[in-house]
Amino acid sequence: MTYWLLINEKHSKAWQRKQTFYDVQLEDTGNYTCEIRTRKGQSLARVTHHVIVIDPPKIICPNVYVTYGERMVNVTCHVISRPQPIEIVWFKYQPMSGNMVSLKETNGAKGHDDNWVIKRAWTHDGHLKTTLFFRKIKVESFETFLLVVRNPVHASNQSVKLFQ
Numbered sequence: 001m002t003y004w005l006l007i008n009e010k011h012s013k014a015w016q017r018k019q020t021f022y023d024v025q026l027e028d029t030g031n032y033t034c035e036i037r038t039r040k041g042q043s044l045a046r047v048t049h050h051v052i053v054i055d056p057p058k059i060i061c062p063n064v065y066v067t068y069g070e071r072m073v074n075v076t077c078h079v080i081s082r083p084q085p086i087e088i089v090w091f092k093y094q095p096m097s098g099n100m101v102s103l104k105e106t107n108g109a110k111g112h113d114d115n116w117v118i119k120r121a122w123t124h125d126g127h128l129k130t131t132l133f134f135r136k137i138k139v140e141s142f143e144t145f146l147l148v149v150r151n152p153v154h155a156s157n158q159s160v161k162l163f164q
Contacts, residue, residue, distance in 0.1 A: 019032055019034070021051075024053055025053065026053050026055055026082060027053075028051065028053050029051060029052050029053045030050070030051060031048050031049070031050050031051075032048065032049050032050075032051055033046060033047070033048040033049075034046070034047050034048075034049075053082070054082055054083055054151075054152070054153050055081070055082050055153065056081075056151070056153055056154030056155075056156050057079055057080065057081035057085055057149040057150070057151050057154070057155075057156040058079070058080040058081070058156065059077055059078075059079055059147055059149055059156055059157070059158035060077060060078045060079075060080075060158075061075065061076075061077035061078075061147060061158045061159075061160045062075070062076075062160070063160060063161045063162075063163060064160070064161075064162050064163065065163045065164075066137050066162055066163070066164070071135065071136050071137075072133070072134070072135065073133075073134045073137055073162075074131050074132065074133045074134070075131065075132045075134075075145065075160050075162070076129060076130070076131040077129070077130050077131075077147050077158065077160070078123075078127055078128070078129055079127060079128040079129075079130065079149050080127050081128065081149060081151045082151075083151050083152055083153070084128075084151065085128060085149045085150060085151050086150055086151055086152060087148070087149070087150040087155075088120065088128070088130055088147070088148070088149050088150075089102055089103075089147075089148045090102070090103040090118055090130075090132055090145060090146070090147055090148075091103065091145065091146040091147075091148065092143060092144075092145055092146075093143050093144040093145070093146065095143065100146055103116065103118060103132070103145075104118075115134060115135050115136060115138065116132060116133060116134050116135065117132075117133040117135075118130070118131070118132055118133070119131050119133065128149075130147065132145065132160075137162070143161075143162065144159050144160070144161050145159070145160045145161075145162070146158070146159050146160070147159075147160065
């Protein structure tokens with residue numbers, strides 16, 4: 001007889017020879033052990049598989065309400081990604097051309113027009129926090145920004161609008 005030692009009603013029956021996962025969630029990550037026993041219960045073989053559930057990045061960004069001329073405004077987005085992101089890029093929408101222009105991550109250095117800085121940090125719970133800091137809000141700041149996060153599974157994006 002075959003027994004799966006981790007029993008969960010989401011998964012297949014304990015006595016089946018294969019393990020099928022339904023509605024997989026991140027919390028399903030873990031070790032799954034299959035044991036083969038004789039009818040009398042004697043263990044003949046046992047194998048453990050470590051299952052890692054991976055997911056596209058999830059981005060949580062607020063829209064921000066600011067005033068022209070306001071100083072030190074920041075837009076902070078939280079990223080939940082398993083596996084960790086391999087690329088994080090901020091873009092700024094250019095309404096005249098209709099294009100998105102990449103804002104280079106500056107690691108604290110000033111941006112191209114000395115008005116913005118991009119920083120990132122890991123939180124204590126393993127999530128990523130990326131922040132676009134504005135030194136002063138200018139007329140051209142009231143545009144749409146796009147955060148793109150890519151991990152080995154998928155790319156996700158979230159737009160952020162600065163409102164006046």
